[in-house]
Amino acid sequence: MSLFSNLLNLHSGNKPREDFFTEIVAYFLSLNNDILFDCLKHHSIISDDNYSSIKISTQQKHQALPSHYDDSRFDIVVELSNGLSTDVIFIESKIGAKDGNNALKKYAEILSNLPNVRHRILIYITRDYDPKEEIKTPAFNLEPKISFYQLRWYQFYARLQQHATDILAQEILIFMRKNGMSHTNQFSSVDLLTMVNYNKTLNLMESTLNDEIQQEFKLAFGGVIKGAASRTQWKWDERYIIYTHFSPSVWDLWCGLGYFDLNPINLTDYPYLGIFLQVSHRFGQRAKIIESMQKIINDKPNTWTPVNLKVLPAWSGIFYRKSLQDFLSEENHVSAIKLFFQESIKELKTVQEQYFDFPWKGVSIETATEVDKEEDPNISPSLIASP
Numbered sequence: 001m002s003l004f005s006n007l008l009n010l011h012s013g014n015k016p017r018e019d020f021f022t023e024i025v026a027y028f029l030s031l032n033n034d035i036l037f038d039c040l041k042h043h044s045i046i047s048d049d050n051y052s053s054i055k056i057s058t059q060q061k062h063q064a065l066p067s068h069y070d071d072s073r074f075d076i077v078v079e080l081s082n083g084l085s086t087d088v089i090f091i092e093s094k095i096g097a098k099d100g101n102n103a104l105k106k107y108a109e110i111l112s113n114l115p116n117v118r119h120r121i122l123i124y125i126t127r128d129y130d131p132k133e134e135i136k137t138p139a140f141n142l143e144p145k146i147s148f149y150q151l152r153w154y155q156f157y158a159r160l161q162q163h164a165t166d167i168l169a170q171e172i173l174i175f176m177r178k179n180g181m182s183h184t185n186q187f188s189s190v191d192l193l194t195m196v197n198y199n200k201t202l203n204l205m206e207s208t209l210n211d212e213i214q215q216e217f218k219l220a221f222g223g224v225i226k227g228a229a230s231r232t233q234w235k236w237d238e239r240y241i242i243y244t245h246f247s248p249s250v251w252d253l254w255c256g257l258g259y260f261d262l263n264p265i266n267l268t269d270y271p272y273l274g275i276f277l278q279v280s281h282r283f284g285q286r287a288k289i290i291e292s293m294q295k296i297i298n299d300k301p302n303t304w305t306p307v308n309l310k311v312l313p314a315w316s317g318i319f320y321r322k323s324l325q326d327f328l329s330e331e332n333h334v335s336a337i338k339l340f341f342q343e344s345i346k347e348l349k350t351v352q353e354q355y356f357d358f359p360w361k362g363v364s365i366e367t368a369t370e371v372d373k374e375e376d377p378n379i380s381p382s383l384i385a386s387p
Contacts, residue, residue, distance in 0.1 A: 004175040017179070018095050022058055022075045024175070025093075025156075028168055030056045035163050036078070042159060045121060045149055046080075046087070053081040062110050070282065072103075072110055085118040094126040095153070095179060096263065098236065104132065104148075105140055112142040120144060125151040127181050153181040205229075205240055208337040209258055214242055216342060217257055220349045221246075229258055238263045241276075252283035255348060257341055260321070273337060274321030275344040278307075281314055292355045293318045303347070320347050 004024060029036040036056075037049040060077045064070055076091035090111050092104060104124055111120045122139075124132060132150050139148040157176050164170050176182050187195075206229070214224050224242050234240045241258030245251065260272045279289045290309055296318060297306045305319040322340060330336035 003171050018075075018093060019059070021095065021175070021179075022093050024172060026056050026058045026076050028172060030054075031168075032163070035160065038163070039156060039159050040089075043149060043151060043155070045089075045123070045147075046119075050082055051080045051087075052083050053079075055079040065106075065109055065113060067109070068106055072106060074107065086116065087119040087121065088114060088117050089121040089123060091123045091125060094124075094128075094130070095181065096127065096238065098126065098128065098130045099124065099132070104135060108135075108140045108142060108146045108148070112140075112144055112146055117144075119147065121147045121149065123149045123151060125153060125156065127153045127179070127183075154183055157182045202231075204334060205259060207334050208341065209240075209242055210338075213257075213338060213341050213345075216345050217242055217244070220345050221255060234262060247283065247285075249283075252280045253285070253289065254278055257344060259324075260319075270323045270325040272319070272321045273324055273327070273340060274319060275341075275348050276317055276319050276321075277348060278315055278317035281312065281316075286316075289356070290316060292357075296351050296355050300351075304351075320344050 004020070033054050036054075037046070040046045041049065055078070057077045057079075058075065060074045062072045062074065064072065074090050075093045076089075078089040078091065080087045080089070088111065090107055092099070092107060104122065108122050111122055114120065124130075124135075129152075132148075135148050135150075139146045153176065157173065160169060160173060164173055173182070209229050218224050221244050223244050225244055229240050229242050231240070233243075239256070239258065239260045239262060241256035241260070243254055243256035245254045247253040255275060255277045257275045258273070260274070260276065261269075262271050264271065277293070279286050279293075283289065293306070293316070294309055296304050297309070303320065305321060306317075307319060308314040308316040309318075321344075327333050327336045327340070
């Protein structure tokens with residue numbers, strides 16, 4: 001295991017893998033400007049490196065524009081100056097998650113509004129395939145113009161391999177391999193196995209979230225969003241769930257039942273099954289909800305798992321879950337999982353009645369559909385607490 005993986009594992013609770021890696025890469029590039037310029041020139045992002053001043057910062061906050069809902073925080077900001085003019089690069093980094101909330105458009109608008117900047121560049125670099133062709137041309141039609149570039153982490157990995165002469169670079173390469181960031185555009189034996197068994201796996205999952213389970217979920221919580229469970233959730237947030245909303249603003253308070261963490265980092269890891277209650281960072285009743293969630297965790301520490309309850313701003317929640325591995329010894333996996341889903345519904349309903357003094361049915365469930373998620377620019381990312 002790499003040094004960085006060991007350090008990350010010392011972090012309790014939900015491991016901040018993306019922020020952790022961002023800090024590592026930014027620090028490395030600040031010490032190795034030649035590698036930064038090599039990568040930028042290789043992808044035709046800059047044409048020369050005649051800069052006299054280079055500044056690299058991380059987690060830089062920017063105040064929201066009048067048209068934005070909240071402030072923004074950029075993974076990496078690179079400021080390049082030649083003494084006469086300044087070029088600014090915003091880098092948005094993703095490992096497991098994707099740009100599911102149109103954050104890139106907001107970042108581009110902030111970049112376009114910066115004063116006294118010559119070239120404005122937005123880079124979106126991901127581990128997984130997340131096409132943004134609609135952005136490249138014409139890059140949001142902003143004035144001043146934004147140049148948008150989309151990269152994959154395996155491309156950075158390939159360039160870094162050519163410069164891996166020191167221990168820090170070698171440790172970064174090990175960490176990237178460990179986290180699936182060195183993969184090229186080739187199908188592996190595992191990919192082929194997944195491909196030929198996909199429909200069978202999906203059918204089994206569908207049968208555990210069938211009409212019977214959906215009816216119990218609906219009776220307990222007021223409804224099931226039309227179209228759930230769907231592969232849309234699987235694609236966007238690595239989960240296959242049925243769900244419903246408890247607030248008029250749709251995604252501010254909601255719960256979901258089903259399969260989570262369907263794309264684990266390590267092949268030896270298993271997805272989780274269970275029910276998740278989540279509140280957004282912008283919800284007016286957030287403090288009251290978090291207080292109740294914390295009481296549940298205090299009273300039932302071995303039953304419920306917290307996610308970001310003490311982190312602001314963040315999506316926060318509680319999880320009632322088991323690993324899929326726990327069901328593999330059962331003779332009938334489908335029956336065992338359905339029983340656990342029924343148990344999960346009852347458990348959330350119990351804590352709802354005992355701990356929450358809040359009207360949970362403030363939205364017209366019957367008229368909401370799965371596509372509502374695509375229309376919400378502030379949709380939650382997948383939040384999975386590490387064991």
